[in-house]
Amino acid sequence: MYSELTGNADVAAVLRRMAAGGRMPHSMIFAGPDGAGKKHFAIEAARALVCRNPGNGESCGNCTACRRAGVFDLPESDKAEDFDNVFLSHHPDVGLIFSPKRQIRVGAIRALETEANFRPSEAGSRVFIIDEADKMNQEAANALLKTLEEPPPTTFLILVSARPDALLQTIRSRCQMIRFAPVSAADIRNLLVEKYGRSEEDAELAARMSGGSVSSAIGFDVENFREERAVCQDILKASVRPDGLHKMLETAERLADSKAKDRFENSLRILLSLIRDAVAIRAGADSTQISNFDIIDDLSAIAASLSATVLADRIWAIDDLLKSQDVNINRKVALDGLFVKMAFSV
Ligand SMILES: [Zn+2]
Incomplete structure (x- = not known):
């Protein structure tokens, strides 16, 4: 039931209304950011x-x-050809196409075409969900178009995508677009407290740091985050002290360790969230309006010692560094550069 899902209550209302009136579109795209619950809603729509x-x-x-209907036995293979298939759930009229690889290949869509033309085994309809549908390659997308042009009357297709613009225009125009919003921090917090037994404060922190994604909030390691964040707080504090650069460069050494690219990026993102919060505090935000609400006193002190221009410069510099991660840069050199800049622009 939709009431068991988190967030996007207005989408649930639309889906309920269409199903109740027997007006469920045969082809739909569930579009919206990662973690908004699109796939869970698709399975729920199939159940209905x-x-x-x-x-x-x-x-x-x-x-x-x-x-x-929602139970799938999926292969743990990493061979692309093992995903040239429709995976039927334990209910034979609900199927899923997905691939952990970079592309969904035409074999999967051909299998879908075959399945879509079978009569339902048990129910009145057959429902097929294509997860991460934007991963279909050109050949697969063209094959899907044929199915979309003449959908069998008992078949429903739900394409799930966080990047609907990457789908062919001809596919988009044949589907009803259902848009999902990021899940609100309050909804995520309640879920974490009620279903996952987290403390109020941990749940609130995970909810605010996860950008509206239920899955990343569930997987959010609060303890580890607090440890990494303490390192970033020390960097910010050192950056406003006249003798702080030495300590910053020592920290840079550890963060830029060549084996830990993820940690490096993660630290930069945390640093960014702290500075953004400091900017918000300067503009009058209170603890209900910032991400790192639990260390607002620390952040207020930093906000008071740096001008808005300096804070904005730092945001730009860190943003640039995060973007340059796509290129193969020397992380130690780049981080030293950033910290020297921070230490001298106070
Ligand atoms: Zn039932």
């Missing part, structure tokens, strides 16, 4: 279509059809 006792446009959540 195959459920034995649906009511008000949604599944009962309890019948044997509902219980089997």
